[in-house]
Structures are given as structure tokens and as C-alpha cells.
Amino acid sequence: MIAQETNNSARQCPHNATINCNQCSLGDICLPAALKADEINRLDDIVRRRRDLVKGKHLYRTLDGFQSVYAIRSGHIKTYQITEDGEEQVTGFYFPGEIVGLDGIGKNHYTNNAKALDEAGICEIPFTQFQQLTSEFPELQMHFFQLMGKEITSDQMLITLLSKKTAEQRLATFLLTISARKARHNQCSNRFTLPMPRSDIANYLGLTIETVSRIFSRLAKAETITFSNKDIEIIDADKLKELANLDGEF
Amino acid sequence: MIAQETNNSARQCPHNATINCNQCSLGDICLPAALKADEINRLDDIVRRRRDLVKGKHLYRTLDGFQSVYAIRSGHIKTYQITEDGEEQVTGFYFPGEIVGLDGIGKNHYTNNAKALDEAGICEIPFTQFQQLTSEFPELQMHFFQLMGKEITSDQMLITLLSKKTAEQRLATFLLTISARKARHNQCSNRFTLPMPRSDIANYLGLTIETVSRIFSRLAKAETITFSNKDIEIIDADKLKELANLDGEF
DNA sequence: CGGCCGGTTGACTAATTTCAAGCAGGGTGG
DNA sequence: CCACCCTGCTTGAAATTAGTCAACCGGCCG
Numbered sequence: 029m030i031a032q033e034t035n036n037s038a039r040q041c042p043h044n045a046t047i048n049c050n051q052c053s054l055g056d057i058c059l060p061a062a063l064k065a066d067e068i069n070r071l072d073d074i075v076r077r078r079r080d081l082v083k084g085k086h087l088y089r090t091l092d093g094f095q096s097v098y099a100i101r102s103g104h105i106k107t108y109q110i111t112e113d114g115e116e117q118v119t120g121f122y123f124p125g126e127i128v129g130l131d132g133i134g135k136n137h138y139t140n141n142a143k144a145l146d147e148a149g150i151c152e153i154p155f156t157q158f159q160q161l162t163s164e165f166p167e168l169q170m171h172f173f174q175l176m177g178k179e180i181t182s183d184q185m186l187i188t189l190l191s192k193k194t195a196e197q198r199l200a201t202f203l204l205t206i207s208a209r210k211a212r213h214n215q216c217s218n219r220f221t222l223p224m225p226r227s228d229i230a231n232y233l234g235l236t237i238e239t240v241s242r243i244f245s246r247l248a249k250a251e252t253i254t255f256s257n258k259d260i261e262i263i264d265a266d267k268l269k270e271l272a273n274l275d276g277e278f
Numbered sequence: 279m280i281a282q283e284t285n286n287s288a289r290q291c292p293h294n295a296t297i298n299c300n301q302c303s304l305g306d307i308c309l310p311a312a313l314k315a316d317e318i319n320r321l322d323d324i325v326r327r328r329r330d331l332v333k334g335k336h337l338y339r340t341l342d343g344f345q346s347v348y349a350i351r352s353g354h355i356k357t358y359q360i361t362e363d364g365e366e367q368v369t370g371f372y373f374p375g376e377i378v379g380l381d382g383i384g385k386n387h388y389t390n391n392a393k394a395l396d397e398a399g400i401c402e403i404p405f406t407q408f409q410q411l412t413s414e415f416p417e418l419q420m421h422f423f424q425l426m427g428k429e430i431t432s433d434q435m436l437i438t439l440l441s442k443k444t445a446e447q448r449l450a451t452f453l454l455t456i457s458a459r460k461a462r463h464n465q466c467s468n469r470f471t472l473p474m475p476r477s478d479i480a481n482y483l484g485l486t487i488e489t490v491s492r493i494f495s496r497l498a499k500a501e502t503i504t505f506s507n508k509d510i511e512i513i514d515a516d517k518l519k520e521l522a523n524l525d526g527e528f
Numbered sequence: 529c530g531g532c533c534g535g536t537t538g539a540c541t542a543a544t545t546t547c548a549a550g551c552a553g554g555g556t557g558g
Numbered sequence: 559c560c561a562c563c564c565t566g567c568t569t570g571a572a573a574t575t576a577g578t579c580a581a582c583c584g585g586c587c588g
Contacts, residue, residue, distance in 0.1 A: 134424045134425075176430070177426075180426070183434060190441050192484070225534070227535095241536050494567095495569080
């Protein structure tokens, strides 16, 4: 029913591993956002590009030594932990321009696994060198603190969601979050393809696959969205916001 | 049944607002842990002491401008958010030696409210000055990154708990977390007084007061703990750990 | 072609919430 | 000093939400 391709070519295709931070289309939402043109070159010097992952490949694993954080140039990453009893817990989804690996900073190893949901282009940022750079550029340090702060606040939003919201509210909120992130990239915000399978959505939202599936159907029946597998179209954003109980947020 | 007083006098009473960072009994778990003696004095210079709160008083509120982070010298703080529909969501409990206010870093305002659960002594750390100090002392910067990292990982533990665990597992985990924090302060780890009411526990764990109460009773009936109101004694820590991790379901 | 995987749907079950009542302790006012 | 009330906590019975089990569907791949 919906035939839509992800539109990655905002300015330059971020799949292209040879471009530098100055040219990158993600410059205004990624780390360079905090820097002046000449400073970006300094950042560029320490960034290692062309770390490309095929779908399903890990960017890092829980006990890998913490060396770097990673900027996502293209594709999508999910982070997850394995609980004591061997179950997977999805802790986050990351979109182009976002930074993964912050969970490793507290310890000398990562606390999550990070896995590509599709073909992903990654910029590796060795943390020691980056940290030196932050001492030089207070703006960058501030920006980085802000990144960690955002990580904390987004985790806390998830906590509220898991603690207080019904299945329907959770899924509605989830879809709106994705939509908002698409908008940030000047991509169509009411028509998109989910990069992750139902099982990951369910896991992330603290629900079962069946419940997620049922809610998708229910939302479609109420003419709030239409969908075909991973292709989603938001028809009635207001109703979705109402369902999510997030009237003022987006 | 249980008559126990909190034992705050590890070395010096942290209620005493006149002592400095060098003398503080919390030196080895608080920020000074990262610093040498002479460096601690520099930290001490920027710390504003004697911000003391009576029970129920706010340390900061959601939309207060972000200026400072706070070290807890004595007493307990809870952080919480108000959701769109006006409900309270407790996001954390903070004990002596721990730092509150990190949620403000991402924006220029706090994203939580912070409220004293009992009489609390607080050291205020103006963030701008602190940030300058971190540029001088890489150890301190590292320690602070670690603090934020810990905030992230503890939030993610809560996410897993809310997403995967049963009511019983949640409460067992909660009690073990408190116990571990008591141990960190050389305080009795199997006999303590909870600083927060049932309603806050329930809210934090994503349960209702009634469920929390029922689980407390169930744990007592199973001779895992005894309790009288807020006074808790852990009788069978092993059983509690067992309950917290993997339930004997499958 | 057949099997597998991801997704959907239905019927039933179990866990937690909701509603309601009651209890204990602390503080206040008569 | 006692009665009363208020708050926080406990307990029981009924209601509801989401989970479990199971069947089925369609596309994809060997």
C-alpha cells in the first residue's frame, strides 16, 4: 500500500565514506554543530571514517574495551543488553547524526551491545583524543555534556513510558519519536520505514510482539495510521498525540 | 520489632556544614575521590556548603535555570518529573556522597524536580566553575564523565527492570540496591530504614502502592525479610538475590 | 515445492490494578 | 488525657490489561 524509500540524500549522501566532517550533510546535528569551520578540521583529524557495517553486524559488544564513541553517518543502530537470565533488553535506537557508545564512558568497557539494523556507515571517534580536543574547545565540551545529558533525559522518558503508560500509549509515543527524528533530518515525518522488526519494538517498549502487532492493527482500524509491514504512514497525527498523552511535546 | 537508627557518623558527621571537602567523611565516594589533597582545596574553593533542606523542601525544580550540581552530604533526595497529564514519575533516589542535578546539563534547565525525603545537607557545586576545574584536572573530568556514565547505566538498569521484571523481582532488586548503597557507606547493609514512603517506591518501580505492600508481606511470609513500616531487615539475602534475578518460572 | 521467518489474529490465562474496607500511629483540640 | 482525624499502610475481592499458547498467512530462499 505504501511504497516509500528512505531519503538519505539531504545534501550529500552520507553513505559516501570519503567525505569529511566539513562536507558531511549531518554537520548541523552531529558533533560539528558545536564548532567553527577551522575547528571542525581538528575534529576531522581524529575521526576515523569508513567503518561500515552490514546488517546484523556488531559495532561493539558489552565487554569490548572502551576506546571510542561513534557517530552514525547512515543506517540505524540498536543498542541492547543481555540480562542475567540471558534475555535481550533493547535500550535504544540510533539514527544518522546521533552518537552511540556513551554508555562506555563510566567504565572502561561498554555496557551495551551495538548492532546494525541495516547497512550502516559509521565515523569512529577515539575518545582519548576527543577528550583532549574538548579541553581546547569549551564549546565542544559543552556540546558533549549536552549529548550525555540528552542520553540521560531520553532514558528517563523511556522510564516514564515503561512505568506509567499503557501499550497503546507506548506505541503511539514510539511512532511520534521516530517521526520527530525524521523531521530533524528534513525527511518526511509522517511517512517512513521502520528500521527495526516488531520484536525489537516490543522488546524496547516492554511488550510482547503480539501486543505490538495488535496495537498496530488497532491504530490502523481507528484510521490513525496505515501500515504495511515496516512502512508506516501517520494519517492523524493529532489523534496519535492524543493517544500518546503527549499533547505539547512534539 | 526492629529498632535501628541510621548511623551517619562514619568519620565525621556530614550534618556539620562547616567541614570542608578535605575533612568530609564522604571524600572517598564523592567528587574528591578523583583528586589529590591540594587539588581538593581547589574544589573546596568553589563548593558552597550549608544548603540545608528540611523534609519535603525542593533542591531545584524542573524549570529552574541550570547552574549547579549538588553533592549530598547527609539525608536523601528523590528526583521526579511531572508527566503531561500531571502525574508524578519518580526517577531516582540519591544517598549521601551521590551527585544530583546531572539531568540539567543537557539543557539550560533541569528536567527533574529534586526534593528532600528527610532533613538533608547539600553541597552546591556551581557548574561553570566546576567545568573550568575539569579542564585543569583531567582526573576530575574523567571522574565526572564516569558519574554521568553511571547515571546512564543506572537508568538503563531501571529500564530493564521496568521492562522485564515482575513485581516481586522489582522489589527484591530495589531492596538489594539500597542494601548495596548502605554497604558502600560502611553502614549496616542488611538492616536499614527506608528513607521514602511506599508511594514513592511504587511510583519508582512502576507499580501501585497496594502491590508493593503485598509483596513486602509476601517476602516477610517467606522469611526473606522482616519489616515494620520503613524498618527493613534482610534475613535471607541469598533468597532475595534469587528472587531478584531469575524467577523459578520456566 | 517446502520450510522458515516475521507478522497477524484469536482464545484463554495470569499478573497487576482498581475499588473498597480496615488498621495503626501521630498529632490536635476539646 | 482521651477522642478524633488524618495519613500511610495493609488486605481482600473484582476488574482489566497484557501475556501465553496456538494457529495461520505471505514472502523469501534453498
